[in-house]
Amino acid sequence: MNTTILLFLLQDGITNGAIYALLGLALVLVFAVTRVILIPQGEFITFGALTYASLSAGQMPGTIKLAVAMGIVAFAFDLFTFRRALHAKRVLRSVAVNIIVPLAIWGVMLALSGRPANIAVNITLSLLIVAAIGLYLYRIAYQPIAHTSVLVLLIASVGCHLALQGFGLVFFGAEGQRGPAISSDAITIGALRFTGQSIAVYGITIALIVGLWLFFGYTLYGKALRATAVNRLGARLAGIRTTLSGQIAFLLASVIGAISGILIVPITTLYYDTGFLIGLKGFVAAIIGGLVSYPLTAAAAILVGCVEAFSSFYASNYKEVIVFTLILPVLVLRSLAAPAVEEEKD
Amino acid sequence: MTSRLLPVFVFATLMAVIPFVPGVPPFWIVLLDNIGLAALVAMGLVLLTGVGGLTSFGQAAFCGFGAYTTAVLTTTYGLSPWLTLPLSLLVAGAAAVLLGLITMRLSGHYLPLGTIAWGISLFYLFGKLEFLGRNDGISGIPPLSIGSWKMLDPGSIYFPIWIAVIACAVLSMNLLDSRTGRAIRALRRGHVAAEAFGVQTARAKLLVFIYAAVLAGLSGWLYAHFQRAANPTPFGPHLGIEYLFIAVVGGAGYVWGGVLGAAVVIILKEVLQSYLPLIFGGSGQLETIVFGILLVALLQLAPTGMWPWLTALLPQGDSRRRPAPADALPTRAESAPADGVLLQVENARKQFGGVVAVNNVSFAVKSREIVALIGPNGAGKSTTFNLITGVLQATAGSVTVRGESVSGAPPQEVVKLGVARTFQHVKLVPDMTVLENVALGAHLRGRAGAIASMLRLDRADEARLLAEAARQIERVGLGDQMNQLAGSLSLGQQRIVEIARALCVDPMLLLLDEPAAGLRHMEKQQLAALLRQLREGGMSVLLVEHDMGFVMNLADRIVVLDFGTKIAEGTPAEIKTNADVIKAYLGAAA
Known part of the structure; x- marks a missing residue:
């Protein structure tokens, strides 16, 4: 192997690793706050990427209809929850969040359709749609069972994953799609060529990590989320609305998923079910990071990306085997380093 | 035929008759074959996940081990399928030992995630290995045959499949209803309580993991001879998820929930696949959408699955049943030590980081003595x-029991020396009966292992354990609650159940952590009388308690801790007038 190949592989690994880092962060975030292991994260990626690709191709993506429909169901769930005390303020808030927002996005899309696509507008619309889906997904699928065990939440995640992946196939078909790059510029340093896209990947990843760090460290909502993560009951007693914490966590996770998707879709062709595998690699990073530490997760994600890049060069047949087996030595080390502690379950 | 096996016998007869009913479409038989294959895997998951609390997404990979083992051995090496059956199970079991040693120690959410990871990794491995035929797999696997009868069609392999399902269900039920089964059922509530009564939790976890893997391997072996081909697809992560789904739908805590879940899910999938396109006319995987939505809805409406919901409709058996009388268990051979000192705590110190929780505390408990450990909260x-x-x-420091140092000994060793305990926060298994919970206390006094339990060879041993548990429950005065679920009792009664469980150890020293909390006045008096009676019987008691009236009337000696340090020791009369104790409880005198 020569240095050029080494550098190319490293670059490839770091670019992919940055994406996995984003996904890993979102998974850690959602797990810490809601105890949900977010398997549908993969669908947020696909929905974000393919919505953006469809919009760029001048098509109307089906995801907006899903967002509207889920909003209506979420509104119905809200009404059912409020049925004993139907205050106008609560109901109006619910109407605004669940009905007006998705309809407004749809309206903008209809108004814009037919005009030449603007990348920034398309990205914004894609993010908004996926964010809405993420929010309503929490309201519909998880909020009613938020108090149950991690296992029940995990199985619910599987259900959401299956349903959303099925919708993905209906909306986007079985063929893969690619989206336009955010920037077509490129700079060359030595033997390496950095495309605008890969620079965007690095920049956005770093910005999001710093943003999350600031959010959790220095804002009231961030602290409320951390409090919910540590102790739900305690947080509620302190006046934190734990359902709101869950909603914020899902909102952030879906936006991060969608951003990851939009960042990858110009680099690789995405299919309706690609997100699952990409999301799982984020999982590997999150698990290596112990589902608690953001910096460790980010570092682990880079490692996963690099291992993937190198194994696809040396043993491409066994690429997935190697990446997913990577987790085992880490888990062994973890279990040796920290003997299992007693936890009150159920 | 016992009443326990009667429903199984009826079910088995029904299943045996179905293929001979005229007019049953052959397609139904194929469905039933698939249901049986899935039920085997789901049943393993019931024990692993529903009962043991260990979630695995990787069961499909164990099916793969079973299927590929027989595929390779029958095609490449020409072995008879019957010969490969033990080998398939062995390979699945060996893989489980290897993966189990790595992943079973992981607690909580790490475990399911770890299983997803190796599940996927094995799936890709199956698809890449040359000798497993890569993604095309292996075809031309010979059918099962008895003499000249080859089981080529779905109607004939139906019999081995369902014989396996019913046999495994009976074995699983037997296993759960035994000494080993109680240990497995206690795992879900954390390991501290189980270990306090001598359960080797790591071994119990590995055992149930291997059992689940062997059931999956059996399913894989049957699958290979049913399809007469093996390729990676049915052993991938999506199937692993589906098996877990089946177990949850059916009722993850119930052996027959696995069978019910398999039937519901497979029939539902079939119906959705055939009718959804007719309704919506669309293409694509509409059934996965409906499937996923139904799963989420089911979890919200019936998180425990369908089996308990069905059995609730049936009449319940007599709940006042007592275990049959049996020979008493042998009691502890050792007697009290010559110097009368049962427990010696010498300069014991425990630091959590910078916090000194216990600061060089020394005290002793002699035989036939009730010692109280009191002190403000956080002492x-x-x-x-x-x-x-x-x-x-x-x-730092040392703890010796009957002259033997227990420093560094795990809880399982300490209990063997005759030290039994209760917990400040009750640690019972709420969905086990009082009798079963208490019988866990006698774990170390039984001998029967998992295989003996499955084959029902443990009955004499088991009868003695249950009779002992019943005797201790009567002794603490909860005889009428014996067959109620522990979770349905009041907190005070649950504390008494914990005492009965500790008594089942046949202890020399009983450690009670706030036994009187939550008891009414009369119950406290009964408890005090019981403890005095135990002392007369030769037992020593060390108790932590906040109710001073209770402590002062009962204890022979009192040790007072404050901020981790011993500040006084003496008879109740001495402690009542001790200035330091009054200061610790009431603050400095004005």
Whole structure:
């Protein structure tokens, strides 16, 4: 192997690793706050990427209809929850969040359709749609069972994953799609060529990590989320609305998923079910990071990306085997380093 | 035929008749074959996940081990399928030992995630290995045959499949209803309580993991001879998820829930696949959408699955049943030590980082003595208990029981010396009956292992354990609640159940952590009388308690802790007038 190949592989690994880092962060975030292991994260990626690709191709993506429909169901769930005390303020808030927002996005899309696509507008619309889906997904699928065990939440995640992946196939078909790059510029340093896209990947990843760090460290909502993560009951007693914490966590996770998707879709062709595998690699990073530490997760994600890049060069047949087996030595080390502690379950 | 097996017999007869009913479409038989294959895997998951609390997404990979083992051995090496059956199970079991040693120690959410990871990794491995035929797999696997009868069609392989399902269900039920089964059922509530009664939790976890893997391997072996081909697709992560789904739908805590879940899910999938396109006319995987939505809806409406919901409709058996009388268990051979000192705590110290929870505390408990450990909240009383019972290891100092050092010994060893305990926060298994919970206390006094239990060879042993448990329950005065679920009792009664469970150890020293909390006045008096009676019988008691009236009337000696340090020791009369104790409880005198 020569240095050029080494550098190319490293670059490839770091670019992919940055994406996995984003996904890993979102998974850690959602797990810490809601105890949900977010398997549908993969669908947020696909929905974000393919919505953006469809919009760029001048098509109307089906995801907006899903967002509207889920909003209506979420509104119905809200009404059912409020049925004993139907205050106008609560109901109006619910109407605004669940009905007006998705309809407004749809309206903008209809108004814009037919005009030449603007990348920034398309990205914004894609993010908004996926964010809405993420929010309503929490309201519909998880909020009613938020108090149950991690296992029940995990199985619910599987259900959401299956349903959303099925919708993905209906909306986007079985063929893969690619989206336009955010920037077509490129700079060359030595033997390496950095495309605008890969620079965007690095920049956005770093910005999001710093943003999350600031959010959790220095804002009231961030602290409320951390409090919910540590102790739900305690947080509620302190006046934190734990359902709101869950909603914020899902909102952030879906936006991060969608951003990851939009960042990858110009680099690789995405299919309706690609997100699952990409999301799982984020999982590997999150698990290596112990589902608690953001910096460790980010570092682990880079490692996963690099291992993937190198194994696809040396043993491409066994690429997935190697990446997913990577987790085992880490888990062994973890279990040796920290003997299992007693936890009150159920 | 016992009443326990009668429903199984009826079910088996029904299943045996179905293929001979005229007019049953052959397609139904194929469906039933698939249901049986899935039920085997789901049944393993019931024990692993629903009962043991260990979630695995990787069961499909164990099916793969079973299927590929027989595929390779029958095609490449020409072995008879019957010969490969034990080998398939062995390979699945060996893989489980290897993966189990790595992943079973992981607690909580790491475990399911770990299983997803190796599930996927094995799936890709199956698809890449040359000798497993890569993604095309292996075809031309010979059918099962008995003499000249080859089981080529779905109607004939139906019999081995369902014989396996019913046999495994009976074995699983037997296993759960035994000494080993109680240990497995206690795992889900954390390991501290189980270990305090001598359960080797790591071994129990590995055991149930291997059992689940062997069932999956059996399903894989049958699958290979049913399809007469093996390729990676049915052993991938999506199937692993589906098996877990089946177990949850059916009722993850119930052996027959696995069978019910398999039937519901497979029939539902079939119906959705055939009718959804007719309704919506669309293409694509509409059934996965409906499937996923139904799964989420089911979890919200019936999180425990369908089996308990069905059995609730049936009449319940007599709940006042007592275990049959049996020979008494042998009691502890050792007698009290010559010097009369049962427990000696010497300069015990426990630091959590910078916090000194127990600061060089020394005291002793002699035989036939009731010693109370009192002190304000946070004085280090429960930590001292944990140091004595091996839950925590002391930073410095020593603990000796009957002259034997227990420093560094795990809880399972301490209990063998005759030290039994209760917990400040009750640690019972709420969905086990009082009798079963208490019988867990006698775990070390039984001998029967998992295989003997499955084959029902443990009955004499089991009868003695249950009779002992019943005797201790009567002794603490909860005879009428014996067959109720522990979770349905009041908190005070649950504390008494914990005492009965500790008595089942046949202890020389009983450690009670706040036994009187939550009891009414009369119940406290009964408890005090019981403890005095135990002392007369030769037992010693060390108790932590906040009810001073209770302590002062009962204890022979009192040890007072404050901020981890012993500030006084003496008879109740001495402690009542001790200036330091009054200061610790009431603050400095004005």
